[in-house]
Amino acid sequence: MKGTLLLLAGATILTVSSCKKERKEDPVLDFNGKQSAMLTTFADNIATQSYNDINNAATDLQASIEALYSVRDNNSLTEAQIRWKTLRDIWEQTEAYYTFGPGKDSRYNDQIDTWPTSAYSLDSLLEKTGYDLSVSELQKLPSSFRGLHAMEWVLFGKDGMKNASNITGRQGDYMRSLAADLKSNCQALYFAWSTAPTNYAITVKNAGNGSEAYKTKQAAILTMVDALSSLCGNISDYKLELPFILADSNSVESPYADYSVTDIKNNLLGLRNVYQGKYRAYTGVGLTDLVKEKNQSLDNKILQRIDSSIIAANAFTVSLDKSIFVQRSNIGALMVAVDSLQSTVKNDLRNFVLDNIK
Numbered sequence: 001m002k003g004t005l006l007l008l009a010g011a012t013i014l015t016v017s018s019c020k021k022e023r024k025e026d027p028v029l030d031f032n033g034k035q036s037a038m039l040t041t042f043a044d045n046i047a048t049q050s051y052n053d054i055n056n057a058a059t060d061l062q063a064s065i066e067a068l069y070s071v072r073d074n075n076s077l078t079e080a081q082i083r084w085k086t087l088r089d090i091w092e093q094t095e096a097y098y099t100f101g102p103g104k105d106s107r108y109n110d111q112i113d114t115w116p117t118s119a120y121s122l123d124s125l126l127e128k129t130g131y132d133l134s135v136s137e138l139q140k141l142p143s144s145f146r147g148l149h150a151m152e153w154v155l156f157g158k159d160g161m162k163n164a165s166n167i168t169g170r171q172g173d174y175m176r177s178l179a180a181d182l183k184s185n186c187q188a189l190y191f192a193w194s195t196a197p198t199n200y201a202i203t204v205k206n207a208g209n210g211s212e213a214y215k216t217k218q219a220a221i222l223t224m225v226d227a228l229s230s231l232c233g234n235i236s237d238y239k240l241e242l243p244f245i246l247a248d249s250n251s252v253e254s255p256y257a258d259y260s261v262t263d264i265k266n267n268l269l270g271l272r273n274v275y276q277g278k279y280r281a282y283t284g285v286g287l288t289d290l291v292k293e294k295n296q297s298l299d300n301k302i303l304q305r306i307d308s309s310i311i312a313a314n315a316f317t318v319s320l321d322k323s324i325f326v327q328r329s330n331i332g333a334l335m336v337a338v339d340s341l342q343s344t345v346k347n348d349l350r351n352f353v354l355d356n357i358k
Helices: 031-070 074-097 108-113 119-127 147-156 169-194 200-205 217-246 260-276 287-294 296-314 320-326 328-356
Strands: 005-008 011-014
Touching (some): 031 074, 031 169, 031 200, 031 217, 031 260, 031 287, 074 147, 074 217, 074 260, 108 147, 119 169, 217 260, 217 287, 217 328, 260 287, 260 296, 260 320, 287 296, 287 328, 296 328
Antiparallel strands (some): 005 011
């Protein structure tokens, strides 16, 4: 089963996976061995690797911000915008497992990705000329003044038409502190998964074998399944239904960069990666390998509902803040698809784990 993420001119296109083409498996692994291999794939090759990529992308973003601070031209601004999108793409994929582990426990998720932001509040902050915009002072502010979306506001502007010549001195100071704060949090999150004393990857891999957090493999795998279900709920209830009901373009997730639909596509890619045991060029053992060994019909159902959600997300031809006025049926169709996927994950997949994994 193959899925490819193509980033073309800021648009994310997800291909649909085929349920008919079987991936070769290691015949040596029995069902219990596949459980361990799946946890290792997830911990090492998906979660830790993606957080390493986030850390590297944050480094690149910070470097581009420093370049823009020194040379305020549109070439430097465009480069910084590209670096923001690169970091954003990876971050949104990790939302498939952001509800557990260090991201939640240490509140890195809040510090990196709180939304929505208020353009009025951000303007008001920078208008306070006596207010210190250093990193240390920034870190004392509410999370809505920090992270990716505050940086989005600086780099793209309220209307998405930012010109480098319009970056004020205060905005320049603010974006430098934002970049440093982002880098600090992204690095800390990666280290929490990969190094002592936390080394959360080991906590996951040792499930059922001395892990304090997960006394059984079932406990760890249920946590993963619940995270996938939570992501579906977040997409449907907050990223789609809220702006749909309010008909409010300010309530979409990434309004300044017109990136809200791309965010959702990356969410679905992250979910599919976890289920299939994939990340970038790496393919290992995924939840799909456990499910199809015992219940091929359920595996097909889950893959079909992932594909249906991807198809619905790819149907958008305008940004989400415009779709709530001119393509409302597309929003409704995506909500239906994601709700169906959530129901299957929350009920069928969860029950499968309870019945078959100990």
